[in-house]
Amino acid sequence: xxxxxxxxxxxxxxxxxxxxxxxxxxxxxxxxxxxxxxxxxxxxxxxxxxxxxxxxxxxxxxxxxxxxxxxxxxxxxxxxxxxxxxxxxxxxxxxxxxxxxxxxxxxxxxxxxxxxxxxxxxxxxxxxxxxxxxxxxxxxxxxxxxxxxxxxxxxxxxxxxxxxxxxxxxxxxxxxxxxxxxxxxxxxxxxxxxxxxxxxxxxxxxxxxxxxxxxxxxxxxxxxxxxxxxxxxxxxxxxxxxxxxxxxxxxxxxxxxxxxxxxxxxxxxxxxxxxxxxxxxxxxxxxxxxxxxxxxxxxxxxxxxxxxxxxxxxxxxxxxxxxxxxxxxxxxxxxxxxxxxxxxxxxxxxxxxxxxxxxxxxxxxxxxxxxxxxxxxxxxxxxxxxxxxxxxxxxxxxxxxxxxxxxxxxxxxxxxxxxxxxxxxxxxxxxxxxxxxxxxxxxxxxxxxxxxxxxxxxxxxxxxxxxxxxxxxxxxxxxxxxxxxxxxxxxxxxxxxxxxxxxxxxxxxxxxxxxxxxxxxxxxxxxxxxxxxxxxxxxxxxxxxxxxxxxxxxxxxxxxxxxxxxxxxxxxxxxxxxxxxxxxxxxxxxxxxxxxxxxxxxxxxxxxxxxxxxxxxxxxxxxxxxxxxxxxxxxxx
Numbered sequence: 001x002x003x004x005x006x007x008x009x010x011x012x013x014x015x016x017x018x019x020x021x022x023x024x025x026x027x028x029x030x031x032x033x034x035x036x037x038x039x040x041x042x043x044x045x046x047x048x049x050x051x052x053x054x055x056x057x058x059x060x061x062x063x064x065x066x067x068x069x070x071x072x073x074x075x076x077x078x079x080x081x082x083x084x085x086x087x088x089x090x091x092x093x094x095x096x097x098x099x100x101x102x103x104x105x106x107x108x109x110x111x112x113x114x115x116x117x118x119x120x121x122x123x124x125x126x127x128x129x130x131x132x133x134x135x136x137x138x139x140x141x142x143x144x145x146x147x148x149x150x151x152x153x154x155x156x157x158x159x160x161x162x163x164x165x166x167x168x169x170x171x172x173x174x175x176x177x178x179x180x181x182x183x184x185x186x187x188x189x190x191x192x193x194x195x196x197x198x199x200x201x202x203x204x205x206x207x208x209x210x211x212x213x214x215x216x217x218x219x220x221x222x223x224x225x226x227x228x229x230x231x232x233x234x235x236x237x238x239x240x241x242x243x244x245x246x247x248x249x250x251x252x253x254x255x256x257x258x259x260x261x262x263x264x265x266x267x268x269x270x271x272x273x274x275x276x277x278x279x280x281x282x283x284x285x286x287x288x289x290x291x292x293x294x295x296x297x298x299x300x301x302x303x304x305x306x307x308x309x310x311x312x313x314x315x316x317x318x319x320x321x322x323x324x325x326x327x328x329x330x331x332x333x334x335x336x337x338x339x340x341x342x343x344x345x346x347x348x349x350x351x352x353x354x355x356x357x358x359x360x361x362x363x364x365x366x367x368x369x370x371x372x373x374x375x376x377x378x379x380x381x382x383x384x385x386x387x388x389x390x391x392x393x394x395x396x397x398x399x400x401x402x403x404x405x406x407x408x409x410x411x412x413x414x415x416x417x418x419x420x421x422x423x424x425x426x427x428x429x430x431x432x433x434x435x436x437x438x439x440x441x442x443x444x445x446x447x448x449x450x451x452x453x454x455x456x457x458x459x460x461x462x463x464x465x466x467x468x469x470x471x472x473x474x475x476x477x478x479x480x481x482x483x484x485x486x487x488x489x490x491x492x493x494x495x496x497x498x499x500x501x502x503x504x505x506x507x508x509x510x511x512x513x514x515x516x517x518x519x520x521x522x523x524x525x526x527x528x529x530x531x532x533x534x535x536x537x538x539x540x541x542x543x544x545x546x547x548x549x550x551x552x553x554x555x556x557x558x559x560x561x562x563x564x565x566x567x568x569x570x571x572x573x574x575x576x577x578x579x580x581x582x583x584x585x586x587x588x589x590x591x592x593x594x595x596x597x598x599x600x601x602x603x604x605x606x607x608x609x610x611x612x613x614x615x616x617x618x619x620x621x622x623x624x625x626x627x628x629x630x631x632x633x634x635x636x637x
Contacts, residue, residue, distance in 0.1 A: 021236060022243075024305045031114035038122040039106060040293050051099055055092055062088040105133050107297055108209045111304040112322045128322065136208045200226060202233075203307045212321045225310050233306065240302045244295070252287045256611060259283060260618040271397055272619050274596045277603035278398050280611045371583055373598045374401035374475055374591040376571070377418060381593050384425070384446040386416035388459045388467060395472040399595035401505075402468065403475040403571075406461050406491060408484030413437035414461040414491055420481060424448075433483035461491065465498045474504040475569075475591070477529070478513055488513055492520040501525075507547050507569075514542040527569060547571055547591070550578050555585040562586070576601060 029036070066082045079085050106129040113120045200223045207218035226233060259279045267275045311318055378390025379397055386404055394402040405418040410433055422428045422435070426443040437460070446453025461476070468474055478491055495501060506517055507527040514526040527545040531552075545567035548557070558568050570582040571591040579601045582590055592598045604612065 021305055021309055022240070024309065025240075025301050028111045028114040028305055029301055031117065032110050032120050035120050035122050035125055036107075036110055036297060039110070039125050040297060042122065043103060043106075044289075044293050047099065051095065054095065058088050058092050058095075102129060102133050103296060104205050104300060105129050105136070105209055107300045108206055108304065109322055111301065112210050112320060115304075115308055116320070132209050132322075135212070202226060202303060203310075206304065206307045210322060211319045225307070225314065225316070229310065236306065237302060241299075244298050248287070248291055248294075251290075252283070253610070255283050255287075256280060256614055257618075260614050264618055269619075271596055273615060274398060274599040274603070276615055276619070277600060277607060277611070280607060281603060284608075371587055371602055372400035372589045373398075373595050373602065374403050374569070374589055375399040375595040376403050376591050376593045378402045378404065379595065384449045384453050384456050386418060386459075387445060387453070387456050388464065389446070389453060389456060391464055391468060391472065394595060395468070397595050398599060399472060401473045401475045401589065401591075403477060403591055404461075404464060405477045405479050406487070407432045407479045407481065408487040408490065409437045409440060410434060411436045411438075412484075412486055412490065414487065414494060415440060415458050416461065416464060417458060418479070420479070431483070433481065462494050462498070465494065465500050465504075469498065469500065469503065474500075475527075475589075476504055476506045478506060478508045478510075480508065480510045480513055488516050489520060492517055492524065495524060496521055505545065507545075511542070518542045527567075529571070545569055545588070550582050553582060553585065553587065558586045573598065 062085050063079070065084050065088075066079050080089075106125050109128050109132065110120065110125055201219055203222040203225055204215070204218040207213045207221045208215065211218075211221075213221065260276055263272050263276045263279060308318075310316075375390075375394035375397065377385035378387065379393035379399070379402075380386075380390055383390040383393050391402050391404070404416050406414050407417045407420065408414055413436075415432070415437065417425075417432055419425070420431050420433075422430050422432060422443065425445045425448060427448070428435075428443060432440075440458045443458060444455055445458055446456025465474065476491065476495075478488060480487065491506065495504060495506075501521065501523045505525045505527055506514075507529050508514065509529045511528050514528060517524055517526050525544040526542055527547050528543050529547040531549050543566065546561055547569040548571070550570040550572045553568070553570055561568050567588040568586075569589040569591055570587040573579050573582055573590050573592040574594065576597060579590060579592065579598045583602055583605065590598050590602070
């Protein structure tokens with residue numbers, strides 16, 4: 001404690017104590033705050049629609065060239081033994097470094113103008129940033145690549161921490177390294193060396209950009225500037241990190257608590273936990289994006305402020321090559337271009353990310369996936385199975401899919417029905433192909449479950465698709481029969497007529513049906529349902545996914561199917577233990593009669609301790625189990 005007091009007192013006596021430094025931070029931030037905000041918004045949107053797809057394309061190409069289809073924990077090591085894979089990963093790192101470096105260049109320029117009292121705009125920042133980036137990318141500045149790469153974990157801490165957590169990298173390294181303690185010692189030493197190098201080269205980028213020095217000279221100048229200030233700098237950064245963290249944490253905590261009370265007053269008690277966890281995931285994602293957007297400029301603000309403070313303290317002359325200099329003509333066209341890019345990026349960015357998760361390369365990377373939840377026969381626990389009410393409740397319970405069964409009536413209408421006979425659900429002892437659609441509409445399929453559903457009717461597939469469009473995806477199981485020869489063609493036609501291919505999958509026990517579906521419409525994703533997996537069940541060309549009985553699924557089967565390029569659906573998941581088991585072995589879709597329970601289990605695994613405590617505080621005793629929760633607070637911290 002005495003050491004800290006001496007440091008603070010000494011700093012105060014020299015005229016550059018911490019709080020004065022932080023006031024300087026606020027001044028640098030305030031002068032060009034509007035331009036800085038617009039730059040960060042634009043740059044992050046550009047990353048979403050340009051950098052993000054490029055990196056996914058490179059990753060997809062690397063996986064393909066490695067002879068793999070699905071990247072899993074089991075083949076990750078094999079992936080990195082391929083020279084081409086290593087080369088492509090290196091290219092990805094170069095792209096990330098250039099992206100990060102340009103942001104640091106622009107931030108340096110922005111804060112330099114703020115120090116000089118010059119107002120600027122986002123167009124000018126981009127224009128000067130591009131010219132300065134081009135000039136510092138000299139052959140002799142190759143070491144800058146490694147410096148930025150080392151600094152990325154500090155300047156992009158939220159991204160780095162989320163990457164580690166999301167990919168379970170620590171678990172992989174633990175299983176890979178095992179009990180070889182020498183590797184951990186080497187890793188700790190490497191981390192210490194990294195921090196040491198960054199501390200000495202902290203201001204190299206400023207000397208490169210602002211004073212136009214060569215990299216070697218910039219490194220020497222940075223070392224001289226920080227000499228004797230290492231402990232003070234560490235203390236200053238620690239306090240600043242804590243302040244930034246507390247602001248983000250306070251906002252995050254407020255949103256989580258407000259969301260919990262909104263759910264408590266709007267949702268039914270049985271759905272509150274799942275609804276809250278779903279809302280918490282959205283808040284986590286928004287917090288993550290905000291952290292990505294504000295963390296780097298705030299951390300680099302401290303670096304810039306400290307750079308100016310130490311130069312003044314050492315009476316080092318301030319030299320700047322930064323000129324405001326873009327002409328009004330250039331500025332005008334630049335502003336118009338930036339506005340157009342922002343508008344286009346805003347509309348494209350969500351779609352790009354969503355598509356990559358739903359149908360792009362990320363569907364083939366096991367480490368970043370979360371299993372989808374399918375309500376078996378709709379929400380069959382709370383409503384009559386295969387009815388509009390069951391589908392509506394499944395959507396309200398936030399299931400990702402509703403699994404439905406379809407059969408054909410006497411007059412060829414495709415309706416929802418599991419059994420071939422109507423006896424169990426309607427009391428009428430007739431087969432569905434023996435009655436017309438008009439006759440089915442006089443049958444009550446709801447009163448057997450509850451008086452609440454008296455006069456519930458058998459719906460058509462077309463009705464269900466029109467209701468589900470944009471609300472919930474469908475897993476359409478075709479119940480084949482020789483008495484309904486046109487059923488498959490009719491189902492394919494209904495899907496096509498409603499342009500519903502991207503919102504459904506079709507499954508069946510009859511593999512021959514899948515061949516017919518692919519012939520009629522190859523855009524429909526198809527899956528074969530298997531009760532017991534045996535023999536050469538993977539040699540099926542018309543299959544996009546396998547729907548396996550949860551009782552017979554093993555991690556080995558799941559990993560083999562993933563490596564072959566298939567998704568794995570698990571059906572018959574009707575209790576918490578089964579849901580936890582199939583999720584732990586990496587299935588892609590959980591088909592259950594209790595989607596709320598499954599949703600809680602899946603989302604609990606990605607929640608943090610604070611979210612679960614808020615749930616317990618607001619909703620009382622819940623079934624949420626915090627045992628597998630890795631993170632204490634904030635999305636990935």
